[in-house]
Amino acid sequence: MAHAADSLVVDSVTGVDVSLEVAGTGARSLAFLIDLLIRTILVTAWYVVATLIYNGRLSLQTPDDPDGTWYLYVATPATLIYLLYHTVLEIGMRGRTPGKRMAGIRIVTRNGSPPGVAAQLVRNVFRLIDSFPVGYGVGLFTCLVTRDHVRVGDLAAGTLMIYENRNTLAARSLPVSAGDRPIDIAALELAGELLERWNTLESSARVRLARSVIERATGSAPDASADETALRAQLERLARPARMEGAPS
């Protein structure tokens, strides 16, 4: 395991390392704010519906002397939703919450795998420290000063946040399409060699060899009217397939 600038590089059994882009403080804050909003909406919705049912009329008034039923069916579930939102969702969604998903990030361990239940619990227990003194002050501070932008809970659980949205987008934007016909590597090599020796050959030999190589590489004979310049251009295109299909981004 090693670190490039803002990325986590994980060793793999294949010998080819896995590169994961570490999410910064901004993305983490955005995810937290979205989750806070969702949490608030859920708690409010529960409170409103449960209070209406409890009151038995169209009133959201809290009773002056709340009884056990009010605590058990109105207050306690709303508090549990608020407190256990992150813990339950992160375990259930394997290191994601709706907010993290929208921000395009997720939690992983330092070997790139989704964290286990123990790590998720530790990460969430340490919110008690991260939320000090107000507004996740400690968590925000540690995110800003640590290399992987992690809070105390992440340090304790051995986790960090990585971007996944960018990866998914990259997966959808693959520009290559091999088509049905396989590429004849030998023909491409011949095209390259022919281009290298182009100036040393006589004109008739160039045309004859170029037509032969193009026919072998593409499966169809070039246009009969194509002159020497057109055939050379076609050979050059054939010899640079990567530039044609895997366009630099």
Added chain:
Amino acid sequence: MTEDVRDQALRGALLQRSDLWKAAAERARRLMSGRAHDVTDAMRMIDDYRLLAHDLARARRLMPNSRAREFLEAAYAQAHTTLHKPVAHIGYALWSLFRDQIPEAIRWLRPHIVWVALLFIISILAGGWMVHTYPDLIGLFASPDLIATVERGELWTEGMLNVVPSSVLSVQILTNNIVVSLFAYCAGFLFGLGTFYIVGLNGMMLGAIFMFCRQHGLDHKLLEFIVAHGCVELSVMVLSGAAGAAVGEALIRPTTMRRSQSFQIAALRTSKVLVACVLLLIGCGFIEGYISPDPDFPFWARVVVGVSYWLFMVSLLRGYPLGRSRSNRPIEA
């Protein structure tokens, strides 16, 4: 053939496999989201992982700035995550947690438990001594309402059930106890000082209030109130304090090359104890809500409940309820 021409040919051959990459990425996505349970798919994922690794290594060399390489990086990372996804057998995980992992963690924590228990006892004695010697110091540990109630010759717990129903009382108490317990653990992050502060303060409060009640002839009543739930509640306080102390020690005297790694190992190891602590505190909450404030329960019944629950706690922490025995213990290095 020159190297440039050979590389161009390799690029062409590589790009021809794009359909395989797409299929691999799609398979990884399906397996990760849990929408595929096909064994063939899972087996093919292993081949996909090798294929993607092989092609990515070539793409990194041959076309480092192409979108094809970006795609391969993403697909390879996704395949890596899918293959390294932890197995989720909740039943087995819980069984293993209570049978093996918690007893192991408790054994590892033994020295910390001894020292934190000692600190707790000394704090209780110190709190008691302070109030015994300087009675006015009770103002540091108890609220004015509590002091006034005790001075009237009543315990603040009397008539508690007339004000709040048992169910609500239980939930309030267990929530409060769990939060204090988790705080005692997390505060270990401050090199153990936070844990010592919480354990010491709670011990001094207990000692001071006990001594204050004794001065007003209410010590037996207080003992009667706390004996049913207090045996386990105070033990759990010591356990979570010991876990916090272990986390603090890992930061002060790291056992690995890096302090953060040592902290992580200690936190993950001790977190298992916290699961047991939370469960035990839920039980304490119900005892404290239903039994402790109920005057109909005689003293002997409270002692039986308290001692039985404490014995259950000890056996739970040793893994006995799930069939662990002394012969199951792993050989220590």
